[in-house]
Amino acid sequence: MSAPSILFFDAKSYDREFFQAANGNFGYELTFLGHRLTGESARLAEGHDAVCAFVNDRLSPEVADTLADSGIGLVALRCAGYNNVDLRSFFGRIHVVRVPAYSPHAVAEHTLALILSLNRKTHRAYYRTRDGNFAIEGLLGFDMAGKTAGVVGTGSIGRCAAQLLRGFGMEVLAFDVNPDLEWAERSGVTYVDMGELYRRSHLITLHCPLTSDNHHMINADTIGQMRDGVMIINTGRGGLIDAPALTEALKDRKVGAAGLDVYEEEDQYFFEDFSVRGLDDDVLARLLTFPNVLITSHQAFFTREALTNIADTTLGNIRDYFEGRPLENEICYRCCDEGCRKEEKGRCFESGPESAPPSE
Structure with a gap:
């Protein structure tokens, strides 16, 4: 029997490097495409056994139909987030697995790099x-020690960020829909409601998944509740912030600084070179003009350790599927941020179509 064939969409040189190195322990046939996964490009999966996708691939109902018609039974996401997947259209037809934790330190440390x-x-x-200008006017900062940081989302990344901020002598407030009070007590972190977090924090950093409930959680109204001059950091998902509202708050100096590793419309630009073509997105272009805005291109995850873990976990997920093992990292409509509920691992299809999620 020949080795399973895996088709990678939106693959870059570093994907090839790290997945080919990891594949020495698996022996799959790997094919890398630079094309993103769309309704049209999904037809290229014909003849392959599984598909590997990334954050800017759009796993729409059309993609689900095309992949199912091509005999694909598994989509392996080489990322943690899955807000780009229409889970309802994949449920009961195609398994979807992810990499829930690859290196929380990588993202948390990039968060601190943006803050500093x-x-x-x-x-x-x-x-x-570099221009021979050694004047320091306009470069005034503040001591982080003694200030208050608000951490939204205390999964593995948020916890790492909180610990780093505590190391700078900051008071850390946190919010999570599922607070871990024991961890907070051990770590010197205080859970509060979002209103208090907005009011008291000198800087706010976002580490929660994007859901229908928190889309544009940072908007004109919530920014209005914040301290004047607040710093906002987002290394989570772009849709957590209403970018036009952030732009207005920067213009009004309500927001003192913003560090963005993600952007709501990033799939049109991030990971690509637009230095010659220029940007059509007026909001992104405007954000880039602010001296107190620092934008990076979804690179918070981008460390050697993280890429190694992503490749190993992704190929391990694929192995579990082809060897008939429980899919520990499967996601479905019932999944929380930690993946499939323990009692349902590897059995997401068994409850039948009557358990499919309601239409939104």
Whole structure:
């Protein structure tokens, strides 16, 4: 029997490097495409045994239909988030697995890099000194020690971020729909409601998954509840922030700084080179003009350790599927942020179509 064939969409050079290295322990036939997974490109899966997708691939009902017609039984996401997947259309037809934890330290440390750069203006100082300008006017920062940080979402990444912020001597407030009070007590973190977190925090950092409940949680109304000059950091998902509202708050100086590793319309731009073509997105272009805004291209995960873990876990998920093992990292409509509920692992299809989620 020949080795299963895995088709990778939206693959970059680093995907090839790390997955080919990890595949030495699995022996699959790997094919890498630069095309993103869309209703049209999904037809390319014909003749393969599984598909591997990333954050900017759109797993729509059309994609589900095409993949199912092509005999694909598994989509392996090489990421943690799955807000780009229409789970209802895949339920009962195609298994979807993910990488729930690859390196929380990578994302948390990038969060701190954004905070420190914005606070001490190192990104601006870099260009000044290269031009022979050693003046420090306009580069004034603040001591982080003694200030208050608000951490939204205390999964593995949020916890790492909270611990790093505590290490700087900050008071850390947190919000999570499922608070872990024992962890908070051990870590010196205080859970509060969102209103209190908005009012008291000098900086707010987002580490929660994107859901229908928290879409645009940072908007004109919630920004209005925050301290003047608040710093907002988002290394979670772009849809957590209403970007036009953030732009207005930056113009009004209500928001003192913003660090964004994600953007709601990023699938049109991130991971690609637009240095010659320019940007059609007026909001993104405007954000890039602010000296107190630092945007990175969804690179918070981008460390050697994280890429190694992503490749190993993704290929391990694929192995579990082809060897008939329980799919520990499967997601379905009933999944919480931690993946399939323990009692349902590997049995997501068994409850039948009557258990499908209601239409939104």
